[in-house]
Amino acid sequence: MTLFEPADAPAPSLGPVTRVRATVAYDGRGFSGFAPNVGVRTVGGVLAEAIGKVLGHQVDITCAGRTDAGVHAWGQVISFDARSEALDLDGLARRVNKMLAPTVVVRDLGEAADDFDARFSARSRRYRYLVLNRPVPDPFLAHMSWHVPQPLDLAAMQLACDPFIGEHDFAAFCRRPKRSDGEEASLVRRVTEATWIDEGDGRLRFEIEAQAFCHQMVRSIVGLLVAVGHGKRRAGEVRGVIASGDRNRAAPLAPGQGLMLWEVGYD
Amino acid sequence: MTLFEPADAPAPSLGPVTRVRATVAYDGRGFSGFAPNVGVRTVGGVLAEAIGKVLGHQVDITCAGRTDAGVHAWGQVISFDARSEALDLDGLARRVNKMLAPTVVVRDLGEAADDFDARFSARSRRYRYLVLNRPVPDPFLAHMSWHVPQPLDLAAMQLACDPFIGEHDFAAFCRRPKRSDGEEASLVRRVTEATWIDEGDGRLRFEIEAQAFCHQMVRSIVGLLVAVGHGKRRAGEVRGVIASGDRNRAAPLAPGQGLMLWEVGYD
Numbered sequence: 416m417t418l419f420e421p422a423d424a425p426a427p428s429l430g431p432v433t434r435v436r437a438t439v440a441y442d443g444r445g446f447s448g449f450a451p452n453v454g455v456r457t458v459g460g461v462l463a464e465a466i467g468k469v470l471g472h473q474v475d476i477t478c479a480g481r482t483d484a485g486v487h488a489w490g491q492v493i494s495f496d497a498r499s500e501a502l503d504l505d506g507l508a509r510r511v512n513k514m515l516a517p518t519v520v521v522r523d524l525g526e527a528a529d530d531f532d533a534r535f536s537a538r539s540r541r542y543r544y545l546v547l548n549r550p551v552p553d554p555f556l557a558h559m560s561w562h563v564p565q566p567l568d569l570a571a572m573q574l575a576c577d578p579f580i581g582e583h584d585f586a587a588f589c590r591r592p593k594r595s596d597g598e599e600a601s602l603v604r605r606v607t608e609a610t611w612i613d614e615g616d617g618r619l620r621f622e623i624e625a626q627a628f629c630h631q632m633v634r635s636i637v638g639l640l641v642a643v644g645h646g647k648r649r650a651g652e653v654r655g656v657i658a659s660g661d662r663n664r665a666a667p668l669a670p671g672q673g674l675m676l677w678e679v680g681y682d
Numbered sequence: 683m684t685l686f687e688p689a690d691a692p693a694p695s696l697g698p699v700t701r702v703r704a705t706v707a708y709d710g711r712g713f714s715g716f717a718p719n720v721g722v723r724t725v726g727g728v729l730a731e732a733i734g735k736v737l738g739h740q741v742d743i744t745c746a747g748r749t750d751a752g753v754h755a756w757g758q759v760i761s762f763d764a765r766s767e768a769l770d771l772d773g774l775a776r777r778v779n780k781m782l783a784p785t786v787v788v789r790d791l792g793e794a795a796d797d798f799d800a801r802f803s804a805r806s807r808r809y810r811y812l813v814l815n816r817p818v819p820d821p822f823l824a825h826m827s828w829h830v831p832q833p834l835d836l837a838a839m840q841l842a843c844d845p846f847i848g849e850h851d852f853a854a855f856c857r858r859p860k861r862s863d864g865e866e867a868s869l870v871r872r873v874t875e876a877t878w879i880d881e882g883d884g885r886l887r888f889e890i891e892a893q894a895f896c897h898q899m900v901r902s903i904v905g906l907l908v909a910v911g912h913g914k915r916r917a918g919e920v921r922g923v924i925a926s927g928d929r930n931r932a933a934p935l936a937p938g939q940g941l942m943l944w945e946v947g948y949d
Contacts, residue, residue, distance in 0.1 A: 517824030555707075555826065558784075
């Protein structure tokens with residue numbers, strides 16, 4: 416995507432390359448996910464446009480977690496190359512926030528090592544999912560939670576978390592990506608934490624951490640755990656569902672608006 | 683406001699009168715305050731319309747606190763008369779929530795004493811105001827806080843709360859209402875609590891309780907307290923501002939979106 420020149424214009428004279436890393440928070444409502452995509456409003460699209468405007472050149476943004484439509488982030492990490500003489504990183508963050516806040520906010524921004532890559536350098540991703548388990552909805556949490564009015568059995572949901580820990584093929588919980596080379600992408604992932612935290616007042620927060628996640632994995636896991644909480648599924652089934660690799664044995668996806676990319680870990 | 687019949691239609695045959703009390707939460711964005719008003723969307727207007735539709739007759743709603751445009755409520759209390767045979771109060775709450783949630787939510791609803799009046803029976807009102815004192819905004823709190831990026835002196839703001847406690851004429855902090863009889867309405871109010879709570883991460887929450895408040899009183903007090911936090915005004919000035927009764931000596935109003943009617947107390 417070239418923002419300022421027609422595609423055949425000569426490249427402007429640019430300064431030395433600086434790899435930049437930033438932590439970004441956003442309210443996912445109104446966005447068709449993160450990944451830039453022609454014709455739709457995406458978080459990556461508006462960020463690339465704003466950063467490109469400030470820097471005066473096109474930027475390609477890499478992110479740690481390609482969140483889906485409606486999914487939020489508190490600690491999304493991005494990287495890109497800036498090629499300006501006299502690069503002012505504080506000014507860059509300030510000006511981008513002036514354009515995009517409060518919907519999309521650059522929480523911090525700084526120079527990174529030349530080989531830093533928000534996606535491939537990441538060692539862990541942590542997602543949070545909020546279930547609001549109260550009889551009536553909440554006007555202040557509705558856009559960032561899944562409202563489940565029927566009572567949930569939290570102890571059963573907690574028990575059902577255990578089988579997810581460790582390295583598994585998560586084919587039953589993921590949309591299998593299409594690869595251009597016709598090979599099947601691996602869906603093996605290592606989950607290091609999966610737990611429910613009772614925040615009180617019916618706020619049930621699920622936290623899950625893994626080195627990486629496949630597409631729709633967290634929402635699919637939460638969907639099954641909540642089905643266990645309803646008593647429609649049993650905690651003892653979960654191990655079998657994982658082993659089956661069969662998406663038909665999982666449960667419907669939890670809605671996107673309850674999910675938040677919370678934190679990304681690097682060495 | 684008559685919803686179903688022209689003004690000159692004969693009154694439909696209705697059942698016995700039941701006084702109903704409800705606790706209502708709402709996200710104040712998109713509403714021109716609570717009080718029903720011709721030509722604008724108000725919380726009271728949409729509630730009266732929804733309740734009237736379910737009951738099949740027009741209702742007049744009384745509220746404990748007439749919140750301004752953009753101001754939120756967690757514990758607004760309303761009262762109205764229902765005149766249905768075989769009144770189903772649980773069904774009423776459920777059907778109103780079906781129409782209005784999650785923007786406006788009936789948290790509870792039940793029969794009250796015949797002489798209960800959400801406004802005149804109230805013994806205390808508690809408001810909360812959230813100041814977000816961090817360098818960058820927060821996508822998830824922006825619509826319900828005042829973002830103040832410059833560091834605030836919380837100790838000075840706390841000290842400046844003390845003079846508000848007790849009974850005072852709050853003329854310096856209120857919009858004086860016009861009375862149809864030409865008399866001046868009293869602006870004397872008794873404040874029983876006024877304090878800041880540091881919730882961490884730059885979340886500064888102001889809590890204030892009084893028997894009743896005048897128009898714009900909380901936002902005007904918060905405006906002055908934040909000016910003290912900035913060092914533009916001194917805590918020692920506050921007593922004199924109250925005593926002056928002069929609105930020009932107060933500070934600009936804090937924005938409406940940080941304010942929430944939290945709780946209303948009854949005997």
